[in-house]
Amino acid sequence: METSNDFSLALPYLTPACATFSERNGFLSLHLSDGAQQQEGLLQDYPRVLLHRSFPFEFAEAYISVLDPEQKEIGMIREISLFPEEQAQALRRELARRYYAPKIVRIHQVKERFGFSHWRVSTEEGPLSFTLKDTYRSLLRISDTRLLVTDVNGNRYEIPDTEALPRRDFRRIELYL
């Protein structure tokens, strides 16, 4: 039962000088240089860290929180591109795996039955079909034209631009917007 009275005023940012990311056993791992362990309780090596976007809808590659497997924050990445190319790529790969959401490019069918709606779509990764419960609430409007769709199982899909959809496809979802 430790009280958290270790709130420091400044956010601990991880910079290329103090943090090195690499991929090991399929995980993203972090090594902190000696001087970087300013905060008490930080380790030198983290074989497995998690990345968490602070503003997932505004910044895909900035303000990324680095967490240990217990979801405790180690530090924050201000901007991925600040890191050397190889590390930046590893970070991007990890983010893509964590925030997996196929982009929907065509909507072939939306069929409403007993409160569920059954969708048949094409994504950038091929054709998919899925079911939504409570269609209206399953569509999260990120902006006027960008949508995040969550199906019954919790899978996420993205419609990056509703205006880029073919007219007929857009009509199929127009009612829910």
Place this chain on the structure above:
Amino acid sequence: MLEINRIPREMYPVFEEAGLPIDRIRIAMRLDMDADAVRCDHWLLVTDEEMVLLSGIRLIRPRRHRPGRTPHLTVVYQHLNDRRYPLSGCTRLSVEDLIGTSRLIASYENEDVLLSYLTASCRNNASRLVKCMEFVLRGEEIPEHLQKRDRAVCPKCGTPYPDPHRRVCPACSGKGKLIRRMLPFIMRYKFAVLLTLLTLILSSGLSVLSPYISSGFYYDQVLDEAGEFYGQLLLVIGIIAAVRVLSLLVNLLTGVISSSLSARIVYDLKKTIFSSIQRLSLSFFTNRQTGGLMTQVNGDANSIYWFFVDGLPYLLVNLTQCIAILIIMFTMQVSLTAVSMCVVPVVAMTFLALMRRMRKYHAKRYARRRSMNATLSDSLTGIRVVKAFAKEEAETERFNQRSRALADIEQKTSLFHNIAFPAASFILSLSSLIVWAFGGWMVIQGQLSYGLLLTFVSYVGMIYSPINFFVDMIYTATDCLNAMQRLFEVMDMTPDVKESDSPTPLPECRGEVCFENVSFSYEKNRKIIDGVSFTVAPGQMLGIVGHTGAGKSTLANLLIRLYDAGEGCIRIDGIDVRDLAFSDLRRHVAIVSQETYLFSGTVLENIRYARPDATYEEVLRAAHIAGAHDFISRMPDGYDTKVGFGHQDLSGGERQRISIARAVLRDPQILILDEATAAMDTETERKIQAAIERLTENRTTIVIAHRLSTLRNADRLIVIENGKMPESGTHAELIRQKGLYYKLYMLQMEALKSAGIQA
């Protein structure tokens, strides 16, 4: 072998080739992603020695297509690579949930290895695999209950439910079945329903008859010299008038019956829905939004009512009317009928197009109105914040924006309404010109009398409204079927917490509470309470200490059976709480929880909620003990002050005191105070505690608190941490142990010291 996913035939040779004959495989599971989170068809096979991950792609190729035959599909599995991990040294498998994916991890003694990513569709299977692997890694047999599929599958057709928590099979829920199940509701009013139906048929019969008499018959038989009733104007006009009066009377009767019928059916339905919802356990309510429930009660009752009172009867009537008109027309003149019927598809298509467009407008208007109302209530509820940050103008602008959007769509809707419908009826009138033209030609040819032509034209006009009705019905019937589906779903739902069929009576309660190895979880995999055991002797006071979210309140909820323990058992006076009648349990145990809710009504009614037959003196005494009497007396209307939604606003501490008074009035043998005094200042808390102490002499009390000072007088304390109970004992014992309690105590003491107070 345990097939978490069934192995398709075409995979057998692939497994064989990889050196894994089917009889060596112990567990097989399909994964839908590989270790780079790329979608693919991927198998995890567990043998006695190792775990093998076979990656590949399932290709579906059409076989050579012969004309006239249905094309066959061949599934070919293209094996790409495999990865192998030994079982020896592996301590456990686990699933880690990420944002859009999850991943399967194998832990070895000094490092973790990523096996594969998976999407949420595989998530349930993965946790089953993890559970099975616990046994495999320990070298034990996989227990029976894990061998069976626990997936929620429709018992009839075997397809899995789209949502396991909502047992609705889209393939099996027939519309006919729903309606049949609904009929008993309506059949309670058999007589009224039959009467309505009768009058409706009568009135439609009369309306079919009246153009026949007033146009065709009138011209050909009365005004024509050759007619049978030539010159008998008064008689025929009299008949026409009588028919009209009769149909008016019938219509009036229909109105009277159906309005009383509809009100009663709606009332009935709302009652059913509300009581079905109330009956359900707390877990139902925590999973849904209250707003959704309220629309469910109101909206669903209305749309179901619509279907049975305005929908079905009129459907029957319109149908019979249509058929009757057709028969009459055909018997009068076949070729002209055929020509007039050409109009029907045009009419139907026109209405369908209009309706579709109109519904879109309505849906949009509804959505925008909702968003405007949300903005309005948002900024009005948050008015303190708005003022504090001087955001009045921004809020006005935000509201204006929504309001303008709504006005836009309102304007479009009414514009469409005002232009499209006159235009449509113009098209319809054009179509009736066909009948005029063809019929006129026939009259000139002498094949048709003028009167018959007039009759025809009015019948064609009469067919429009049924068609309109049918088109409208398509849409509204869907809404109603959905509402019925939801209603039956709620009615069929069995509450998680059920009262025992043959409860053990407990007229007098000594007040002994005993938790035996109790475990509980809201969700399947996360234990909130994990193996907690303790006993409270009659008349003792037990204090429960722990961090926020440690599971303290859950213990209280389990005791009063808002939820049921998953494992272990809770006893009162040696009787399992599950064997007690709800009425006995609630009479002997009262809880004052941290969420205080006052119903709208007076203070008096709110205190009396616990025992409606309590005398005024008892209420005064209870309020006095709870320390509520003083502030209640200071209010102008005293105990008759209206509180609750839209009335007098009470502070958090005042609300808590009223709820304590409520519990005191109930006079239970076991009293639970769950942070009941947290919103009061320490001085008030002390006073109330002293009063409660006097009251709770010889009563069992369980006090849950954050502030240790609240628990000064506890006979025994237990510490809850992450659902477990690491420490228990008296204050002195726990201090001596120098464990969690000691730490907490020291921290709070330090805080007091630094404020210059000696405790």
